Amino acid sequence: MLCDQCHERDAVLNLTQIVENAVTQLHLCEKCAAERGIETTVSMPKHPLGEFLQAVQQQALQVPGDAARCAYCGTSLRDFRASGRLGCAHCYGAFEQSLRDLLRRVHGSAQHVGRSYQVPNPALLERDTSLGALRAQLQKAIESEEFETAARLRDEIRTLELTAR
Amino acid sequence: MTLDLSLLPDGGVPWLAASGEHADIVLSSRIRFARNVAGYAFTARARDGERLRVLAQVREAVPRVPSLVGAALLRLDEMTTIERQLLHERHLVSKELAALEGATEARSGAAVLVSSAAAVMVNEEDHLRLQVFRSGFDIGGAFQAATKLDRELGGEVPYAFHHEFGFLTSCPTNTGTGMRASVLIHLPGLVLTQEIAKVLQGLQQMGLTYRGLYGEGSEVVGNFFQISNQTTMGRSEDELADQLTRVVRRVIEQEEEARRVLLRDAGYIIEDKLWRAYGTLRHARSLPADEAMNLLSGVRLAVGLQLLSGLSVYTLNKLLIFSQSAHLSLEAGRTLTESEANLARARHVRQVLASEAGLADR
Numbered sequence: 001m002l003c004d005q006c007h008e009r010d011a012v013l014n015l016t017q018i019v020e021n022a023v024t025q026l027h028l029c030e031k032c033a034a035e036r037g038i039e040t041t042v043s044m045p046k047h048p049l050g051e052f053l054q055a056v057q058q059q060a061l062q063v064p065g066d067a068a069r070c071a072y073c074g075t076s077l078r079d080f081r082a083s084g085r086l087g088c089a090h091c092y093g094a095f096e097q098s099l100r101d102l103l104r105r106v107h108g109s110a111q112h113v114g115r116s117y118q119v120p121n122p123a124l125l126e127r128d129t130s131l132g133a134l135r136a137q138l139q140k141a142i143e144s145e146e147f148e149t150a151a152r153l154r155d156e157i158r159t160l161e162l163t164a165r
Numbered sequence: 166m167t168l169d170l171s172l173l174p175d176g177g178v179p180w181l182a183a184s185g186e187h188a189d190i191v192l193s194s195r196i197r198f199a200r201n202v203a204g205y206a207f208t209a210r211a212r213d214g215e216r217l218r219v220l221a222q223v224r225e226a227v228p229r230v231p232s233l234v235g236a237a238l239l240r241l242d243e244m245t246t247i248e249r250q251l252l253h254e255r256h257l258v259s260k261e262l263a264a265l266e267g268a269t270e271a272r273s274g275a276a277v278l279v280s281s282a283a284a285v286m287v288n289e290e291d292h293l294r295l296q297v298f299r300s301g302f303d304i305g306g307a308f309q310a311a312t313k314l315d316r317e318l319g320g321e322v323p324y325a326f327h328h329e330f331g332f333l334t335s336c337p338t339n340t341g342t343g344m345r346a347s348v349l350i351h352l353p354g355l356v357l358t359q360e361i362a363k364v365l366q367g368l369q370q371m372g373l374t375y376r377g378l379y380g381e382g383s384e385v386v387g388n389f390f391q392i393s394n395q396t397t398m399g400r401s402e403d404e405l406a407d408q409l410t411r412v413v414r415r416v417i418e419q420e421e422e423a424r425r426v427l428l429r430d431a432g433y434i435i436e437d438k439l440w441r442a443y444g445t446l447r448h449a450r451s452l453p454a455d456e457a458m459n460l461l462s463g464v465r466l467a468v469g470l471q472l473l474s475g476l477s478v479y480t481l482n483k484l485l486i487f488s489q490s491a492h493l494s495l496e497a498g499r500t501l502t503e504s505e506a507n508l509a510r511a512r513h514v515r516q517v518l519a520s521e522a523g524l525a526d527r
Contacts, residue, residue, distance in 0.1 A: 049338055073206040085290070087210035089201060089325035089333045092340075099337065103330065106338055109399025112331025114342040115312075119203065119323040131386045 003029035049106070070094040072136050088132075109148055131160050168248040168495070172237045174281035177257045178298075178486065181237055183478035184300020187417055189469040192349040192389070192482060193256075194304045196311035196406070199334045199343035200293040200318075201325040207335040208272070208288050216274030218286045226321035227278065232314035236280035241271040247500055250491035252277065253379070256298070260379070263288045283314050290335050291343075293318070302413065304346055308406045331398065341398030346409045350416065353388040353466045354423030357435075365390075365418060371412050374397060378458075387458035387485075392416070424470060439467035447457065447518050451504070451510040454490065463486055480521050488513050 001011045004027045011027035052064050069076045074099070075087030077095060086092065092099060102108040141150040169178060180193040186387055201207055202222060205215045241249050241263060249263035249271060257277055264271040278285040286294040297311040325333040332343040339345075352423050355361040374395040377385040387501065392413060394405045427435050442463030446452075450461075465481050467473040486492070493509040494501045501509060 049336070063212065064445060068364045073210050083209070085209055085335045086207065086333075086337065088206040089203060089327070092327055092330055092333055093485045099330070103337055103340060103398060107396040107398035110198070111329060112327075112398055114331060114401040117319060117324060117326040117332070119326070121323070132206075 001027050003027060003032050005032040068094065072132060131157060134160070168244060168251065173279050174237065176255070176470065177279045178255050179281060180298040180300040180423065181479065181482040181486065182300045183482055185299055185303045188301035189465065189478050190350045190351055190420055191302040192351065192415055194299045194302060194307045196297050196307040197345045198295040198311060198315050198340045199291040199332070200295065201333060202292045203325045204524055205292065208292060209335065213273045216272065219292050220276055223293065226318065228289060229321050230317045231281045232282050232310070232317050233278060233285070236278045236316050239277050239279065242273050242277040246270065248490050248493050249450065251495055254489040254491050256282045258286055259289055259497055262286050263514050275285070282310055282402055298340055302348065302417065304348065304406050304410045314401070316459055318420050339397050342402050342405065344397055344405055345393050346403050346406050347391050347393035348409070350390050350392055350413065351388055351461055351462065351465055352390055352420050353428055354420045356388045358423045360419065360423055362469050364416060368392060371408070373409065373412055377413055387462035389462070393441045404468060413489065428470060439472060443467060443523055446514050448515065449511045451507040452514060457488055457510055457514065457516040476521055480517060484514060
């Protein structure tokens with residue numbers, strides 16, 4: 001049904017008015033309702049991810065960091081907006097503020113209250129994390145054609161990988 | 166590589182046994198945890214070598230994970246499309262991991278570990294998708310087993326975890342617990358009495374969502390619905406499991422009530438409709454997949470209403486999965502065209518129903 005006021009948008013609310021004992025029914029779209037000072041309750045989004053990405057988009061417009069990248073995997077907010085997928089665990093740190101707001105929109109909360117978790121062998125994780133960081137540096141070194149640095153990094157990675165076995 | 170199904174403990178589908186509570190209405194209960202291995206980019210961003218290292222790391226940990234004892238490791242990146250599709254038809258792998266959309270190859274390192282207790286997808290959208298299925302309505306049992314598997318595997322392989330955001334996943338809709346609890350439920354009574362829209366709407370108000378037989382993006386056919394939690398953060402794993410259990414118990418009651426109403430108000434119409442469904446399945450010479458699904462739904466309802474005896478829910482569960490295209494192709498030893506598959510499906514269904522009724526297939 002179209003809005004009784006603008007006759008353009010779909011009506012989302014039904015307003016019953018009683019003026020001088022006469023009952024009138026008015027169907028209004030969200031915008032016209034807002035113009036009359038009536039707040040419409042926002043229904044639960046059907047596709048939370050859609051809402052979520054829209055929010056990222058809005059944030060990205062406000063924040064000049066649209067092109068901000070995760071230092072570890074190179075994913076930018078723009079990439080995330082296009083795919084809806086984060087690139088790695090470090091993206092959560094890189095886009096922390098945006099994500100906090102957006103998780104709140106998707107889940108109604110940005111705080112994990114479930115089971116906690118301890119990494120089994122922190123030394124192992126440290127090795128993996130430093131390996132990951134080294135690989136990221138290697139990639140950068142290759143891209144910027146710093147071959148001497150790249151060779152050094154490659155050797156470091158090899159050594160670390162060998163100690164893993 | 167030829168897929169050897171005998172390697173799969175219980176064919177990877179022990180939940181078909183129809184042994185659990187309300188098994189005629191609830192086919193299966195499932196708990197899934199999405200996890201990523203710390204130190205690597207998520208699957209889509211990871212390079213081939215990284216995905217292979219994730220697989221190697223998990224594989225190396227398996228002998229120390231009791232829930233995965235005797236697990237078979239299946240490399241999807243070494244399989245044909247039909248083999249990958251078959252695993253998808255058994256709900257062991259997602260459409261994405263099996264690379265069934267478009268004519269793509271499975272990504273390197275794509276694999277699934279199948280034990281009698283669980284299935285673990287490796288290098289899906291997240292590095293690990295831990296899944297536990299139970300027959301019938303048994304969210305609690307699936308939850309316990311999945312939690313045990315998660316603790317065991319997480320004690321061997323370091324997961325990506327954040328003190329505030331919880332378990333980190335590629336898609337923020339899974340972040341937090343990374344848990345999806347779901348049931349595969351058959352609701353023909355609510356569909357026939359046209360109460361289903363109201364029930365589904367109610368689910369959404371309770372923070373749950375529904376999908377088709379094969380989860381995200383799949384259509385609802387044969388009155389089979391997958392009901393699951395919508396959000397994964399802000400509530401504990403136990404709360405999510407309890408909430409689903411409570412709501413599904415109510416849906417089962419509503420379905421049973423709808424069935425009583427149907428029998429009371431339209432007894433002979435329903436009886437006629439369901440016997441016709443059985444007759445078609447018993448004698449049809451060509452059965453398209455959707456039609457088979459709808460007819461099987463009718464016969465399943467007839468068995469639930471005790472109009473039809475001598476046919477087990479277990480047999481109906483097997484028909485639902487084993488009469489799908491990839492299963493028929495693998496049995497035939499070659500890829501069947503659609504019309505060939507329709508013939509093979511009709512033959513398969515006739516033979517199973519005839520043997521169940523103790524008759525010869527005519």
